[in-house]
Amino acid sequence: MDLEALRHANFSQLNTAIGDWGTVVKNLTTLEKRARDDMKAKADRAKWAGVNATVSRGFISKTAGEFSDALTQATSIHNILKDTYDELVGYRDKLKQALDNGFEKDKLSVYGEKGGGFRVVAAVHPEPPGTQEKAEALRDRIQGLLGQAATSDSTAASALRAIAEQADYGFSGAKYADRDSAADALNKADAMAKLAKDAKKMSPEELAEFQRTMAKYKDDELFAAQFASKLGGKETLQFWNDLAEIHAGARGEELKQLQSIQKDLSMTLATATLSDAEGMQAWKKRVLDEATTAFRANPADALRPNGAMGYQVMSSLMHHGKYDAEFLNAYGKQLLKMDMAPAGTTGMGTNDLWKAGNVTDLVFGDDDGRDPMIGYMKALSHNPEAALETFKDKEVFEHTLESIRYTDRDGAVAHALEAAVTGFGDGEKATDHRPHSKAQVALMQEVMHAVAQPDTGAKLVNKATGESFGDMAASYMPEISRSLAGQGAESIFMTDSQAPDGLEPVDAQRFLYDVAKDPMGRAAIIVGESVYTASSLEAHIANPELFNGRSEMPVNAIARNAGIIEGIVGHSVADAKIAGDLGAEKDANDALKTKGDIVKSFLAAGVNVGSVALVPMGPGAAVTGAAASGFFGGIAGIAVDRLLEGQQAEGALDRALYDSGQTLNDTMESTKAQTQESIAQVISKHGSTELTDDEAREVVRLAVEEGWTDSDSMMEDIHARPAA
Numbered sequence: 001m002d003l004e005a006l007r008h009a010n011f012s013q014l015n016t017a018i019g020d021w022g023t024v025v026k027n028l029t030t031l032e033k034r035a036r037d038d039m040k041a042k043a044d045r046a047k048w049a050g051v052n053a054t055v056s057r058g059f060i061s062k063t064a065g066e067f068s069d070a071l072t073q074a075t076s077i078h079n080i081l082k083d084t085y086d087e088l089v090g091y092r093d094k095l096k097q098a099l100d101n102g103f104e105k106d107k108l109s110v111y112g113e114k115g116g117g118f119r120v121v122a123a124v125h126p127e128p129p130g131t132q133e134k135a136e137a138l139r140d141r142i143q144g145l146l147g148q149a150a151t152s153d154s155t156a157a158s159a160l161r162a163i164a165e166q167a168d169y170g171f172s173g174a175k176y177a178d179r180d181s182a183a184d185a186l187n188k189a190d191a192m193a194k195l196a197k198d199a200k201k202m203s204p205e206e207l208a209e210f211q212r213t214m215a216k217y218k219d220d221e222l223f224a225a226q227f228a229s230k231l232g233g234k235e236t237l238q239f240w241n242d243l244a245e246i247h248a249g250a251r252g253e254e255l256k257q258l259q260s261i262q263k264d265l266s267m268t269l270a271t272a273t274l275s276d277a278e279g280m281q282a283w284k285k286r287v288l289d290e291a292t293t294a295f296r297a298n299p300a301d302a303l304r305p306n307g308a309m310g311y312q313v314m315s316s317l318m319h320h321g322k323y324d325a326e327f328l329n330a331y332g333k334q335l336l337k338m339d340m341a342p343a344g345t346t347g348m349g350t351n352d353l354w355k356a357g358n359v360t361d362l363v364f365g366d367d368d369g370r371d372p373m374i375g376y377m378k379a380l381s382h383n384p385e386a387a388l389e390t391f392k393d394k395e396v397f398e399h400t401l402e403s404i405r406y407t408d409r410d411g412a413v414a415h416a417l418e419a420a421v422t423g424f425g426d427g428e429k430a431t432d433h434r435p436h437s438k439a440q441v442a443l444m445q446e447v448m449h450a451v452a453q454p455d456t457g458a459k460l461v462n463k464a465t466g467e468s469f470g471d472m473a474a475s476y477m478p479e480i481s482r483s484l485a486g487q488g489a490e491s492i493f494m495t496d497s498q499a500p501d502g503l504e505p506v507d508a509q510r511f512l513y514d515v516a517k518d519p520m521g522r523a524a525i526i527v528g529e530s531v532y533t534a535s536s537l538e539a540h541i542a543n544p545e546l547f548n549g550r551s552e553m554p555v556n557a558i559a560r561n562a563g564i565i566e567g568i569v570g571h572s573v574a575d576a577k578i579a580g581d582l583g584a585e586k587d588a589n590d591a592l593k594t595k596g597d598i599v600k601s602f603l604a605a606g607v608n609v610g611s612v613a614l615v616p617m618g619p620g621a622a623v624t625g626a627a628a629s630g631f632f633g634g635i636a637g638i639a640v641d642r643l644l645e646g647q648q649a650e651g652a653l654d655r656a657l658y659d660s661g662q663t664l665n666d667t668m669e670s671t672k673a674q675t676q677e678s679i680a681q682v683i684s685k686h687g688s689t690e691l692t693d694d695e696a697r698e699v700v701r702l703a704v705e706e707g708w709t710d711s712d713s714m715m716e717d718i719h720a721r722p723a724a
Contacts (some may be wrong), residue, residue, distance in 0.1 A: 001150040002116030003142065007099070009092050009435075014085050021078040027069040032223055076163060080182055091149040098141050106134040107507045110142065119143065153251070155183035162186060165277040182222060189215055189226035191630075196231050199242035204310040205214040205468055211257055214264035218321075226274035229279025229510040233286025234293070236269070237313045241295040244369075245360045260363040263320045270382075272322025284327050289349045291334055308359045308369070311335055315375030316362035320423065323379050325386040332376060332390050339373055340399050341367050347402030377412035380419060382427070387420035391443050401450055404460065411464035422475045435495075436479070441502035444476055448503065452510035454719075458517070466518025472527025475516060476503070481532065481561050483508045491547050493561070494539065506718050513719055516572035523594065525569055533562045535638035542686040551690045552699055555679060559700040563668075563707020564714070570667040571715050588715060637680050672704045 033596035040297035102120070108131070120135040120142075122128075192213050195206055202210065217223035230238060242259075272280055291314065294307035315332070342349025354371045362369025369375070372533040377400075380387035391397045401417075418427050421444040423434035436444070451457045451469065461469060467692050473480065476496035482501040485493055490500070515521040540546055540554040547554045581582040679696045688696070 001146050001153060002112065003118040003146065004112040005116075006088075006095055006146060006149050009088065009111075010164055010616060011085055011089055011092075012090075014081065018081045021074060021081060021273070024074045025071065025078050028074050028593075032071045032330075041262070045220075050096070056067075059444075073163060076182070077160060078103060080156055080159055081682040084152055085150040088149055091145050091152070095142065095149075096146050098138065098145065102134075103139045106131070106138070108135055110138070110139055114261040132489045143196055158186055159222065162226065162277070163277070167687045176335055185217060185220050185223040186226050188217060189223045190230055193227050195237045197235060197241050199246060200490035202243075206255070207261075211264070214268055218264045218267040219271055221271060224268045225275035227279050228269060228272035228283050229277065233292045234285045236317075237284070237287065237290055237293075238295055238312050240265070240317055240362070241308050241313050241360065243300070244362045244364075245296075247364075250364060251451060255364060260613065262317070262364055264318045266319055267321035270323045273324035273327045274322075283667045285328075288330060288334060291331075291531050292525075306359075308362060309372070310370040311338070312354070312359065312369055314360060315372035315379075316367075316369035317378035318375040319363070319365075320382075321365075322382045323386075325383055328376075328379055328383060328386040329389055332380075332386075335376055336371060336396055336399075339403070340396075341468065344400050347404075348401050348406055349444070367408075371407060373400070373407070374409045374412045377409060377416040378426075381412070381415035382419070382425040384425055387416050387435075388439055388443065391417065391420050391446075392439055394446070397443070397446055398450075401460065404465070409463060410460075414465035414468035417443075421447065421472055422437060435478070436497040436499070438450055438499045438502070441479060441497060441499035442478075444472060444479070445503050447472065447508065448507040448511040451514055457510070458514040461514050461518055461521065463518065466521035467524065468522030469511075469515040470524025470528075470572060472530075473512060473521075473693075474524045477528045477532040479503050480512070481507050482696055484561060484564055485557060492540075492557045493536065494546070509714050511567060512568045513572045513715060514656075516569040517576050520594070522569060522573070523563070529562060529565045530639045533558055533675055534682075537675075537679050538686070539684045541688050541691075544689070551688055552695075555691065555696060555699050556703045559675050559679075559703035560707035560710075562671060563704035563709075564711045565673040565707075566667065567711025568706040568715060569653060570671075570708075571662050571712060574664045594714070606611050635677055638681060639674065654696050668704070668708050671708070672701055675699045675704055 099110055101121060107123045107128060108120055109121050110118055112118050120139045122131050122135070140712070163182075192210060195202060195210055218229075231239065241260075247254065247258050273284065278531065287310070291310040293310045295310065295313055296307035311334075338540055339350050350373070351371070354373075359370055363375075367374055376532050380390060391400070400413055404413050415426050421436070421440050423436070423440065447469075464615060478493055479497055479500055481493040482489060482495065482500050483505045486505070487501075512525060516525055522713075535557065536558050540551065540558070544551055676697045679700050680693050683691065683693055683696055691699070
């Protein structure tokens with residue numbers, strides 16, 4: 001900025017712009033609140049059906065999110081403009097004061113020159129003593145003010161341009177309180193990109209600074225996009241490969257530092273991929289182009305002649321954060337094409353494909369980074385949209401699920417599938433209700449069918465996958481109940497699923513039976529059934545108009561359904577005990593407590609998880625205070641408490657058939673008691689014009705026993721059992 005421009009600057013237009021943006025912020029604040037508290041809240045509570053259950057609700061939810069992003073972006077622009085205005089006006093006033101003081105006190109005149117320069121000369125002759133020194137001091141003062149004004153102006157322009165470039169469509173959601181914070185983010189990004197250009201030259205102090213900066217700015221949109229763009233796609237891969245080689249075998253504090261860097265760098269890059277800025281488009285393309293490139297820190301290293309493939313490096317940075325769905329889909333298509341290339345039985349050969357050669361351990365944790373599908377699957381587990389899109393391809397689904405038999409990717413695949421069918425990412429806060437779409441139900445049916453396959457399906461359930469399969473069952477308890485009940489139960493087992501009858505009964509039964517062999521899977525099914533049963537009973541007693549008939553009929557159907565599901569689980573446990581496959585009693589108790597505590601925390605936070613859908617109950621599930629759609633949570637919460645107090649396994653387990661029978665009987669009695677207490681509490685809370693407490697208890701007793709007997713017959717017909 002030159003002298004005359006600042007001295008005679010008129011900021012009235014900028015001030016007008018600030019006022020206009022202030023009005024925009026004010027109006028958007030009102031609109032965002034209405035979109036969130038009125039439009040979206042009503043959509044969440046509405047009993048949608050058919051296409052509206054997913055399309056309309058999803059559109060409204062997305063629109064409300066756009067209002068929120070628009071408000072955030074408008075607020076950032078307003079804040080930056082106002083901060084810049086205040087700074088420039090301040091620099092202009094200080095410049096005028098410096099010029100006035102120079103003339104009045106030191107008899108110095110300042111003249112602007114062509115090209116933006118200026119000169120300071122004595123205003124009187126002869127020059128007073130010390131004039132030269134005073135002229136130099138005034139020159140430096142003026143130059144400093146011009147430099148500060150130029151920085152304020154240029155960094156504001158850069159920040160505003162960067163915010164605008166974050167999204168081609170819609171709004172970025174970039175949030176900044178003032179110009180300085182936005183400018184600092186961009187400057188820090190430039191500095192960190194410069195450091196990462198050569199990992200081999202990073203000093204311990206620089207590495208520590210890199211760690212602190214990534215931890216601070218990992219969610220900052222401007223920082224992330226600027227950092228990745230400045231560093232470059234290929235250079236990002238080279239940096240991580242080099243850092244992993246330099247710190248191979250890290251222990252103690254060094255290991256903790258590298259784990260922190262890996263997590264925060266992964267999240268930074270994930271944030272960066274959400275940007276539509278030109279630099280990020282180039283970054284994504286380069287990463288895809290370099291996916292098969294071999295990366296080595298030292299080309300002369302004879303121990304690693306081939307180096308890590310780009311897929312392996314990039315996937316090792318995908319364990320954390322929500323990557324852009326479009327980028328994940330493009331990356332996945334390339335990776336899966338290679339993963340599916342080896343000939344032979346579906347899923348075979350992939351282990352040898354990635355495990356060959358002496359590749360650096362790229363992950364500072366349990367994984368070694370050699371199998372890039374692990375990192376990719378973990379990325380999908382944080383992006384349900386991308387996960388569903390990936391697994392909609394039946395060939396990809398079958399290959400990926402079958403491949404867990406021959407690799408160590410089973411847990412990562414299971415989490416990705418869980419995200420795809422539930423609509424919630426691993427660790428994502430459940431702030432809204434997401435009805436199952438037709439595509440999700442179709443994928444859930446594929447999962448169930450695969451696990452239900454005789455001889456081979458049960459082997460897909462293990463310690464790494466059991467919990468996710470159990471969570472899927474819990475989330476799909478309404479659809480499972482509908483499939484077990486058959487046609488005519490639509491008004492009893494309520495759901496806003498777009499495909500409420502999309503699950504096959506036999507596959508559902510076998511799926512529950514085999515998943516129940518895993519302690520965490522079993523716990524998820526038991527808790528899910530208890531919550532769904534309690535909430536459904538409460539829904540029908542509180543709203544008799546839901547079913548056109550006597551209240552006894554829905555109560556009977558719901559209780560019988562509980563008997564069937566708990567019977568399948570009970571027989572699975574008993575059969576596993578006979579076969580010698582039952583895990584330790586403590587594992588079962590711990591699993592049940594863990595699941596129960598998670599669901600209790602959701603219910604206590606106001607997230608209703610019963611009649612319409614269940615929120616995911618995985619280890620990464622986070623609780624929020626926002627209420628999701630659903631009918632009731634009160635009785636369901638009591639049911640979980642009762643479950644934890646009375647339905648945990650007791651006594652030593654052995655291999656005797658008699659003891660197994662006793663355990664089965666205890667489980668059936670527990671199911672009856674659980675369901676009877678739920679209906680009794682519902683009647684006490686809401687009343688019933690048709691059923692007394694005693695009548696309801698008797699209806700439940702008979703129905704649970706009937707369902708339990710039916711479950712035994714069902715499993716005898718469709719599953720080879722050791723007790724047969």
